[in-house]
Amino acid sequence: MNETVKKDLAEAREVCPTTSERLLREGALLVDVREPDEVAQVGFGGGEVINIPLSEFEARWREVPRDRDVILACAVGERSLKATYFLMYQGYERVANMRPGIGRWAERGFPITGSAENVSTTEAASTCCGSA
Numbered sequence: 001m002n003e004t005v006k007k008d009l010a011e012a013r014e015v016c017p018t019t020s021e022r023l024l025r026e027g028a029l030l031v032d033v034r035e036p037d038e039v040a041q042v043g044f045g046g047g048e049v050i051n052i053p054l055s056e057f058e059a060r061w062r063e064v065p066r067d068r069d070v071i072l073a074c075a076v077g078e079r080s081l082k083a084t085y086f087l088m089y090q091g092y093e094r095v096a097n098m099r100p101g102i103g104r105w106a107e108r109g110f111p112i113t114g115s116a117e118n119v120s121t122t123e124a125a126s127t128c129c130g131s132a
Helices: 017-025 036-041 054-063 078-089 102-107
Strands: 029-032 042-044 048-051 070-073 095-098 112-114
Touching: 017 070, 017 095, 017 102, 029 042, 036 042, 042 048, 042 102, 054 078, 070 078, 078 095, 102 112
Parallel strands: 029 048, 029 070, 070 095
Antiparallel strands: 042 112
């Protein structure tokens, strides 16, 4: 018999790309949950970054360390928010979701791999850190 377990989770912490970049400089880990083909076109640079696609996250979440700050990121912050809540459900406390994602990161001039031309304009259109 399957029983549904209900947990009351706090609201996920969200950080903008500017705060995320600072946290990475301070030793946080960035987990990019985009699919490999997306990462191959343009990826996050400038810190320790691992790719665990959301499609594989349930099988690979244990690769995410519990003993350090972790920022989850994707294209716009939706998939990474799901991964953030998943980790919170597993008992992780030092996790945050980056919203918006790679578009605003590249727009801010933070390090990337690949070409910023591969970021769609809708990904970069969201506001970040109080700017419009």
